[in-house]
Amino acid sequence: MSRRIVQGVPMPGWPMRMFKGLVLLVFCAVVIIPFVGVISTSLAPNKQINESGGLVLLPKSINFRAYESLFAGGVVTRALFVSIFVTVVGTLLSLTVSCLLAYALARPGFSAGRPILLVVLFSMLFSPGIIPLYLTVKGVGLLDSIWALIVPTMISAFNVVVLRAFFMNLPNEITESARIDGAGELMTFSYIVLPLSKAVLSVIGLFYAVAYWNAFFSALLYLNDSKLWPLQLVLRTYVINDTQLGSAELGTELLPPQASIQMAILVVSIVPILIVYPFLQRHFAKGVLTGAVKG
Amino acid sequence: MLQRSSKRPEQRLSLGRRLVRDRVLLLFALPGTALIVAFHYVPLLGNIIAFKDYQPFLGIGGSDWSGWDNFSVIFNGDPAFLRALKNTLILTSLQSIFVFPAPILLALLLNSLFSERIKRIAQSILYLPHFMSWVIVVALFQQMLGGSGLLNNYLRSHDLSTVNIIGNSELFHVLLTSQIIWKDTGWATILFLAALSQIDSQLYEAASVDGATRMRQLWHVTLPGLRGIIILLFILRLGDSLTVGFEQIILQQQAVGRDISEVLDTYVYNNGVLGGAWGVAAAVGLVKGIVGVVLVLTANKVAHIFGEQGVYQR
Numbered sequence A: 001m002s003r004r005i006v007q008g009v010p011m012p013g014w015p016m017r018m019f020k021g022l023v024l025l026v027f028c029a030v031v032i033i034p035f036v037g038v039i040s041t042s043l044a045p046n047k048q049i050n051e052s053g054g055l056v057l058l059p060k061s062i063n064f065r066a067y068e069s070l071f072a073g074g075v076v077t078r079a080l081f082v083s084i085f086v087t088v089v090g091t092l093l094s095l096t097v098s099c100l101l102a103y104a105l106a107r108p109g110f111s112a113g114r115p116i117l118l119v120v121l122f123s124m125l126f127s128p129g130i131i132p133l134y135l136t137v138k139g140v141g142l143l144d145s146i147w148a149l150i151v152p153t154m155i156s157a158f159n160v161v162v163l164r165a166f167f168m169n170l171p172n173e174i175t176e177s178a179r180i181d182g183a184g185e186l187m188t189f190s191y192i193v194l195p196l197s198k199a200v201l202s203v204i205g206l207f208y209a210v211a212y213w214n215a216f217f218s219a220l221l222y223l224n225d226s227k228l229w230p231l232q233l234v235l236r237t238y239v240i241n242d243t244q245l246g247s248a249e250l251g252t253e254l255l256p257p258q259a260s261i262q263m264a265i266l267v268v269s270i271v272p273i274l275i276v277y278p279f280l281q282r283h284f285a286k287g288v289l290t291g292a293v294k295g
Numbered sequence B: 001m002l003q004r005s006s007k008r009p010e011q012r013l014s015l016g017r018r019l020v021r022d023r024v025l026l027l028f029a030l031p032g033t034a035l036i037v038a039f040h041y042v043p044l045l046g047n048i049i050a051f052k053d054y055q056p057f058l059g060i061g062g063s064d065w066s067g068w069d070n071f072s073v074i075f076n077g078d079p080a081f082l083r084a085l086k087n088t089l090i091l092t093s094l095q096s097i098f099v100f101p102a103p104i105l106l107a108l109l110l111n112s113l114f115s116e117r118i119k120r121i122a123q124s125i126l127y128l129p130h131f132m133s134w135v136i137v138v139a140l141f142q143q144m145l146g147g148s149g150l151l152n153n154y155l156r157s158h159d160l161s162t163v164n165i166i167g168n169s170e171l172f173h174v175l176l177t178s179q180i181i182w183k184d185t186g187w188a189t190i191l192f193l194a195a196l197s198q199i200d201s202q203l204y205e206a207a208s209v210d211g212a213t214r215m216r217q218l219w220h221v222t223l224p225g226l227r228g229i230i231i232l233l234f235i236l237r238l239g240d241s242l243t244v245g246f247e248q249i250i251l252q253q254q255a256v257g258r259d260i261s262e263v264l265d266t267y268v269y270n271n272g273v274l275g276g277a278w279g280v281a282a283a284v285g286l287v288k289g290i291v292g293v294v295l296v297l298t299a300n301k302v303a304h305i306f307g308e309q310g311v312y313q314r
Helices: A014-043 A046-052 A065-070 A075-106 A113-125 A130-139 A157-169 A172-180 A185-196 A198-214 A217-222 A231-240 A258-294 B002-006 B015-021 B023-051 B069-075 B079-099 B102-111 B116-131 B134-145 B150-157 B169-198 B201-209 B214-239 B246-256 B264-274 B278-305
Strands: none
Touching: A014 A065, A014 A258, A014 B102, A014 B116, A014 B134, A014 B169, A046 A258, A065 A258, A075 A113, A075 A157, A075 A185, A075 A198, A075 A231, A075 A258, A075 B023, A113 A157, A113 B023, A130 A217, A130 B023, A130 B264, A130 B278, A157 A198, A157 B023, A172 A185, A185 A198, A185 B023, A198 A258, A198 B134, A217 A231, A217 B246, A231 A258, A231 B134, A231 B246, A258 B116, A258 B134, B015 B023, B023 B069, B023 B278, B069 B079, B069 B278, B079 B169, B079 B264, B102 B116, B102 B169, B102 B214, B116 B169, B134 B150, B134 B169, B134 B246, B169 B214, B169 B246, B201 B214, B214 B278, B246 B264, B264 B278
């Protein structure tokens, strides 16, 4: 019996294929099961959670009590607003600033292009260290302000390099013709270059957004005031350190079991990523590779 | 003279005039450059407090110089510092041995699948954890492996003895390593998969005509094709080798105590930001940064000697 040939390579026999499939299945299960467990527990009825002693993999019925108490206006609601604000405003600012810089660096005749590019590239080689960074943020007066979560991490040199590589690959003729029609830099940038760059903008936007949404380091370092806490710090306090959430923190008298509240907080911090993920996934490889190859 | 006149006319303008001409582009570049300077280069200069007896109310300028005093914990081998150094080195070696090769193996597995659909589904699932914060990853691990986690609940309900994985200081380094593998292995396959797709399929055909088995094809065609990217990533990793995951560790430090969990970054945070020993912490951070840069430059040099491209060209 001759084996099927794919790309000049004979297809492996069925035991090998079975083995590969099994290994892959285990890998994927290890990734997926924790998410399923957390989401199920946040929706499961009290009785089932108490009986199982913790996580539930398949809820017998679904209730949203844990979420109702989280959104009743307590600590978690406030943290959610902080996180959303930081993510939306931060991502918009980051994208604007990075695109403008990358566009300037991508212009062939820009006289200051080379020195500025070196400033950007060298910053990737050295990291400044926690203490001086903290003192700088303190010196600028950002300590205990919501902007401390945005401004110090607003620009990523790596993302600028990726954007620049993409802008440089756009055909020169398009910008040239815009120039001939009398468009200035700002017109060319906003009406020609940006609309052609939707793919890379969405990937870089996602990278920035995920970084802001997940920001834990800056929040831990720069914020003492718990009113400014983003979701990640709330997660650490009430889920990882297992501090009890009472009616004072939740702003409601109705208290579901701690386990389901904790899992609901986790879900709230995971879901936004799960929602945008499928839309942007097809651009990943491209975005990452432009950065790696041209960087 | 000839060369000068062959330059394009715009380059004959004086620098000042060219800058005036490029004012719009300069304006474009300004905010981004300013941010990089303010939050990268200014803190880099701020490392000067490693040589000062820094007093917060006096500021950097007002504090007295202290020479190399702050470095004494390093040179005299202060036990707390040595402990942090030891844990850092243990974690670095564990990561180099177990975390680094994991995505290569997974990429080889994914690449050898013949069904594009299964490959794409697996990729979607395996990339996902990369987008979760460390807080989420640590919380998920607690829910799975902790005292009242899924694993122990299962063991209890089947009358088996429970295992304590979270909060067990003997298993702490292993736990940290497996968390990193869980979070980033899938994502790291992207680069290797791209490199694999670049390999000329004629090489495989030629090899199989010459009678090479699949294992020999892997050895003589696939792995050489990955060599460049493996070396590149290894050099980049070296630069971070004293950075072993601040967020991940600080989140779990309480559970196991500092003896086993203190690394250089947490040492700097705990002693500086929390403990107020600014100068000492900055000194440790500075030495750590310098060691990282030296490692990258050296490794790159070595790569050049062996005829590889490295991170940047010679």
